Amino acid sequence: MQASNTLWRFRGVTPTAMLAFVYLYLPIVVLVVLSFNANRIATLWTGFSFDWYLKVMDNDNILRATKNSLIIACGATVLATSFATMAALAMAGKRFRGQAFINAMLGLPLLVPEIVTAVASLLFFLALGLDLGLMTVLIAHTVFCIPFAYLPIRARLEGLDPRLAEAAADLYAGPFATFRRVTLPLILPGVLSGAMLAFIVSLDDFVITFFVAGAGATTLPVYIFGLIRMGITPEVNAVSALMLLVSIAFVALSYWMGQRKS
Amino acid sequence: MTGNRVAIDVDHVCKRFGHDEHAVLALDHIALSIRENEFFTLLGPSGCGKTTLLRMIAGFEDVSSGDIRLYGESLSGKLPFQRPVNTVFQSYALFPHLTVEENIAFGLEMRGVKAADIKPIVAEKLELVKLGGFARRRPHQLSGGQQQRVALARALAPSPKVLLLDESLSALDLKLRKEMQVELKRLQRETGITFVFVTHDQEEALTMSDRIAVMSAGKLQQVGSPEDIYDRPANRFVADFIGETSFLQGRVADGLLHFGEAGSLPGTVLDQSHDGHAALAVRPERLQLSTSGSGLHGVVSEVVYRGVDTVYTVQLADGQPCRVRNTNDSGAVRLARVGERVQLSAQPGAFHRLQEADHVA
Numbered sequence: 120m121q122a123s124n125t126l127w128r129f130r131g132v133t134p135t136a137m138l139a140f141v142y143l144y145l146p147i148v149v150l151v152v153l154s155f156n157a158n159r160i161a162t163l164w165t166g167f168s169f170d171w172y173l174k175v176m177d178n179d180n181i182l183r184a185t186k187n188s189l190i191i192a193c194g195a196t197v198l199a200t201s202f203a204t205m206a207a208l209a210m211a212g213k214r215f216r217g218q219a220f221i222n223a224m225l226g227l228p229l230l231v232p233e234i235v236t237a238v239a240s241l242l243f244f245l246a247l248g249l250d251l252g253l254m255t256v257l258i259a260h261t262v263f264c265i266p267f268a269y270l271p272i273r274a275r276l277e278g279l280d281p282r283l284a285e286a287a288a289d290l291y292a293g294p295f296a297t298f299r300r301v302t303l304p305l306i307l308p309g310v311l312s313g314a315m316l317a318f319i320v321s322l323d324d325f326v327i328t329f330f331v332a333g334a335g336a337t338t339l340p341v342y343i344f345g346l347i348r349m350g351i352t353p354e355v356n357a358v359s360a361l362m363l364l365v366s367i368a369f370v371a372l373s374y375w376m377g378q379r380k381s
Numbered sequence: 382m383t384g385n386r387v388a389i390d391v392d393h394v395c396k397r398f399g400h401d402e403h404a405v406l407a408l409d410h411i412a413l414s415i416r417e418n419e420f421f422t423l424l425g426p427s428g429c430g431k432t433t434l435l436r437m438i439a440g441f442e443d444v445s446s447g448d449i450r451l452y453g454e455s456l457s458g459k460l461p462f463q464r465p466v467n468t469v470f471q472s473y474a475l476f477p478h479l480t481v482e483e484n485i486a487f488g489l490e491m492r493g494v495k496a497a498d499i500k501p502i503v504a505e506k507l508e509l510v511k512l513g514g515f516a517r518r519r520p521h522q523l524s525g526g527q528q529q530r531v532a533l534a535r536a537l538a539p540s541p542k543v544l545l546l547d548e549s550l551s552a553l554d555l556k557l558r559k560e561m562q563v564e565l566k567r568l569q570r571e572t573g574i575t576f577v578f579v580t581h582d583q584e585e586a587l588t589m590s591d592r593i594a595v596m597s598a599g600k601l602q603q604v605g606s607p608e609d610i611y612d613r614p615a616n617r618f619v620a621d622f623i624g625e626t627s628f629l630q631g632r633v634a635d636g637l638l639h640f641g642e643a644g645s646l647p648g649t650v651l652d653q654s655h656d657g658h659a660a661l662a663v664r665p666e667r668l669q670l671s672t673s674g675s676g677l678h679g680v681v682s683e684v685v686y687r688g689v690d691t692v693y694t695v696q697l698a699d700g701q702p703c704r705v706r707n708t709n710d711s712g713a714v715r716l717a718r719v720g721e722r723v724q725l726s727a728q729p730g731a732f733h734r735l736q737e738a739d740h741v742a
Contacts, residue, residue: 280472280474282470282472282474283474283476283477285441285461285468285470285474286468286470286474286475286476287476287487287491288440288460288461288462289439289440289461289462289466289467289468289536290462290467290487290488290491290535290536290539291462291488291491291492291539292462292487292491293462296491300487301476304478305477305478
């Protein structure tokens, strides 16, 4: 909070800000607290317990859904980040006709309502005659992860002195050697930051996954939704708290990578 | 010191930016030869096309028409990494994620030199640029002058046939720049590599170069030794851009140079081949000022003391202004005050007769 920011001098700004934070984070705090509740009824506090976390670890369905989620998130991250890096390199290179249009197209999936993408993806897979399963989920996730991975990589490339690639070429490095030895190491923080974002976006996606996942391809968010329909149990709280932990870890890591100077 | 073999042959090169009717001619039929082991400078004001020409030799810009040859072999169609020339960039463009020695080794590695052979070369180049103890540092831990030396060592390490230097000293402060001028000249002598240096600083060009090409607005104005360029400028632009010059209109007749009411001077003009009107250029230091004796008559209109010398602006009796420089060898001597009547005399050959045409053929 800078001294030069005069906003804080107005009365009521601080309480309003606090209220906003409470509104944002109180439900999450309640969820985490209740995940340690000893009582079977999730909303009634009777004592502290790790039982629900142990139950989660014992539940084969949850473990299978977690495994699916991780497979898809890892796969989608690698694919989306690779495509996004290539796209960013092409956009940062020599200007070409239709560049602004393609740049807009790359960002558009962030603005399209997810339900539209979900229905469109489902129809597309059915039209192609693909069986719904892990593969269709992976394809769909890769697609919607690309813009998330693209933006930090592009930002990093924008800040890169184009003379560096010229210097590499001048010193007998071909295009691939220039990328591997000079460009990639210098944009790596952006690439990692983009990969983290893609991972987390994939890990907690529900809507699209729900549409394109067939039997046996249930991911953790889809499984949790299934559990909720039978009532909120402390088990759901525990799973959610664990996902929250993973999310926070990744977002923090992503932020740190983006900030770090090479 | 310079060989007779031609290292780089620039053969009527043009560069157009843009398309069709909007095209800008950045280089207009440039033709020049750079000799082996020569310190060759491309000199001109910003926007004259000198950097574009350098980037074409390096391969970063396409040639619109004409050809550039390196030791007789056309460079057209060769990408930068296929050309045996190296560049020292204006901004140095050192790889920030690599140490000094990794930067210097880069070109050698890319050329496939064995790791065992790279080490001694890197060490030698570090010594050459006097950065012996800096091998493990990263570029951001070095001063501007040190980064400059690393950039030089990196470009010299793969032993290029030609070294290209793009305004390489312009980011340094005056004192460091003077040091590096001497340093560059030494490096060129010791390595025997052909240097092509781009600058807008005429003093830098005169100090270091074996030959200079003066460029303006995409056209070549004159190519010659520093003495040629300074003493025998091909045209008004060169005379004006290099050093200080007074431009005067006079008349040559019977071996005398006439300036109307101001009088005449005997045998002071280089080209007396034909009589008649003459556009003249004269350096302020080639004229002498006195308050007595013979010479051109005039009145002092301005006196500027500059430490090593004093520059007098004299309004000649025929109305033309002319500058005279007097070195303060024996302390600050004020030869005349503003408003005082003076006489100007000149050494033989002080006045240079300019060609009426604006360009060199």
